[in-house]
Amino acid sequence: xxxxxxxxxxxxxxxxxxxxxxxxxxxxxxxxxxxxxxxxxxxxxxxxxxxxxxxxxxxxxxxxxxxxxxxxxxxxxxxxxxxxxxxxxxxxxxxxxxxxxxxxxxxxxxxxxxxxxxxxxxxxxxxxxxxxxxxxxxxxxxxxxxxxxxxxxxxxxxxxxxxxxxxxxxxxxxxxxxxxxxxxxxxxxxxxxxxxxxxxxxxxxxxxxxxxxxxxxxxxxxxxxxxxxxxxxxxx
Amino acid sequence: xxxxxxxxxxxxxxxxxxxxxxxxxxxxxxxxxxxxxxxxxxxxxxxxxxxxxxxxxxxxxxxxxxxxxxxxxxxxxxxxxxxxxxxxxxxxxxxxxxxxxxxxxxxxxxxxxxxxxxxxxxxxxxxxxxxxxxxxxxxxxxxxxxxxxxxxxxxxxxxxxxxxxxxxxxxxxxxxxxxxxxxxxxxxxxxxxxxxxxxxxxxxxxxxxxxxxxxxxxxxxxxxxxxxxxxxxxxxxxxxxxxxxxxxxxxxxxxxx
Numbered sequence: 001x002x003x004x005x006x007x008x009x010x011x012x013x014x015x016x017x018x019x020x021x022x023x024x025x026x027x028x029x030x031x032x033x034x035x036x037x038x039x040x041x042x043x044x045x046x047x048x049x050x051x052x053x054x055x056x057x058x059x060x061x062x063x064x065x066x067x068x069x070x071x072x073x074x075x076x077x078x079x080x081x082x083x084x085x086x087x088x089x090x091x092x093x094x095x096x097x098x099x100x101x102x103x104x105x106x107x108x109x110x111x112x113x114x115x116x117x118x119x120x121x122x123x124x125x126x127x128x129x130x131x132x133x134x135x136x137x138x139x140x141x142x143x144x145x146x147x148x149x150x151x152x153x154x155x156x157x158x159x160x161x162x163x164x165x166x167x168x169x170x171x172x173x174x175x176x177x178x179x180x181x182x183x184x185x186x187x188x189x190x191x192x193x194x195x196x197x198x199x200x201x202x203x204x205x206x207x208x209x210x211x212x213x214x215x216x217x218x219x220x221x222x223x224x225x226x227x228x229x230x231x232x233x234x235x236x
Numbered sequence: 237x238x239x240x241x242x243x244x245x246x247x248x249x250x251x252x253x254x255x256x257x258x259x260x261x262x263x264x265x266x267x268x269x270x271x272x273x274x275x276x277x278x279x280x281x282x283x284x285x286x287x288x289x290x291x292x293x294x295x296x297x298x299x300x301x302x303x304x305x306x307x308x309x310x311x312x313x314x315x316x317x318x319x320x321x322x323x324x325x326x327x328x329x330x331x332x333x334x335x336x337x338x339x340x341x342x343x344x345x346x347x348x349x350x351x352x353x354x355x356x357x358x359x360x361x362x363x364x365x366x367x368x369x370x371x372x373x374x375x376x377x378x379x380x381x382x383x384x385x386x387x388x389x390x391x392x393x394x395x396x397x398x399x400x401x402x403x404x405x406x407x408x409x410x411x412x413x414x415x416x417x418x419x420x421x422x423x424x425x426x427x428x429x430x431x432x433x434x435x436x437x438x439x440x441x442x443x444x445x446x447x448x449x450x451x452x453x454x455x456x457x458x459x460x461x462x463x464x465x466x467x468x469x470x471x472x473x474x475x476x477x478x479x480x481x482x483x484x485x486x487x488x489x490x491x492x493x
Binding site: 018019020021022059063064065066088089091092107109110111112124 | 265268423424426427430434451452455456469470472473476477479480481484485488
C-alpha cells in the first residue's frame with residue numbers, strides 16, 4: 001500500500017559552502033549535513049535567523065546553486081532523481097514537470113507582456129496558447145492584478161506587483177513540488193491572503209511546499225511544520 | 237534518450253604562439269541553446285567557426301548527427317557537402333548582418349534566395365514564404381521590395397534572422413547577434429530569437445560577451461578563457477553560483493542597470 005502523503009523530496013547529508021576567489025579564496029560554509037524531507041500535500045516553512053542559509057537551501061534544491069556534498073532526491077514522475085548530480089538536461093526536465101520555484105525577484109525578458117510571461121509557464125509545458133492565456137488572466141485577477149496591467153511588460157511595475165506576477169507564474173503550472181522564497185515580502189494584507197488561499201488549494205491538490213516566510217501571520221496560516229536552520233560558524 | 241546533435245572533442249587551434257583553442261570539448265543536444273561566453277580573445281568566436289566547419293582545427297574532432305541519425309566528421313566532409321549542410325540543416329547569424337545579406341538584392345529576395353538554394357522554384361510560393369518570414373521578424377511586408385541599405389541596423393539583423401530561419405534549420409550558429417545594437421533594439425531582437433527558436437525547436441550555439449543575453453536565452457553555458465573552457469553547466473547555476481575564479485570575476489563585473 002502507498003501512503004496517502006508520500007515523500008516527494010529528501011536531502012541526505014546536504015552540504016554547501018561558497019568559496020570567494022575575489023576575496024582571497026575565503027570559504028564560507030552555509031549548510032552542513034542537512035537532512036530534510038517533504039511530503040505531498042504538506043507545507044514546511046524554514047525558520048531561523050537571517051544568514052542561516054534558508055535561501056541557499058531553497059536555491060540548492062532548485063539546482064540554482066550547486067550542492068558540494070550529499071544528495072537531493074526528488075520524486076520526478078515515477079522515478080527518484082538526485083538533483084545534486086543530475087545532468088543539466090535532467091535538471092531542466094525536473095523544473096519543467098516537477099519542481100516550481102518562486103524567487104524573491106522577477107527576472108524576465110524585456111518587452112514581453114505580463115500575460116505572456118504567465119501564459120508561457122503553461123505553453124512551455126504543452127498547453128495550447130488560447131487556454132494558457134485564459135488561465136493566466138484568471139490567475140492574475142486572483143492576485144488582484146487589474147486587467148490593464150496584463151498587456152504591459154512588468155518592468156515598470158511596483159515591487160508588490162512584480163512579486164504577484166512571479167507568484168502567478170509559479171503557481172499556475174501546478175507543479176508537485178513548489179519552493180517559495182519570501183513570496184509575500186512586498187504584499188499588503190489583501191494580497192497575502194490571496195497567497196494563503198493559493199497555498200491551501202495547492203496543498204489540497206497534493207502539492208508539497210517548502211517556503212521561507214518572515215511574516216508570522218502568513219507563516220502560521222500556511223505552515224504544517226517548521227524546519228529550523230542553525231547558523232554554522234565560519235571556517236578558519 | 238536522444239543523441240548529441242553536435243559534439244566536439246579535443247579541439248586545438250593555434251595562431252602562431254597563441255592557443256585560440258586549447259583542448260576544448262563541447263556537446264549540443266537537439267533543441268538546446270548553448271551559450272559560449274568570455275572576453276575578446278578568449279577563443280569563443282574561433283570555437284564557433286571550428287564547430288561550424290568554417291575553420292579547421294589543428295587537432296580534434298567535430299561530429300554532426302544528421303536527420304537520419306548518421307554522424308559526420310564535419311572537417312572531413314567534402315566542401316560541396318559542407319556547403320549543402322550550411323544551406324539546409326544549418327544556419328549562421330553574423331554579428332554584422334551585412335556579412336550575410338546581399339545588399340544589392342531586395343529584402344524579399346534575400347529570404348527567397350535561401351529558399352531557392354534549397355530547391356524552391358515556384359515564384360508565388362517563395363514570395364508568400366518571404367512575406368510570412370518578414371512578418372515573423374516584425375518587418376512590414378510592404379518593405380518586401382526595398383533594398384537592405386534602406387533598413388536600420390535592427391531591421392537588418394531581423395532580416396538576417398528571417399533569411400536564416402526560412403529554411404527551417406535544425407542548428408543555428410550565432411555570433412554576437414545583438415552586438416552593436418541599441419539596448420531597446422536588442423531587447424526586441426532577444427525576445428524574437430527566443431520565441432522563434434522555441435517554437436521551431438532549433439538548437440543554437442550562441443557566442444556572446446554579454447552575460448545578460450546568455451542568461452535570457454541559453455539552457456547551458458560554457459565560460460571560455462585563453463582558449464579553454466574553465467566552467468560549464470546550467471546557465472543560471474553557473475551565473476548565480478560560479479565556481480571558477482574567472483567566472484566569479486566575469487559575473488561580478490557586470491553592471492547592474
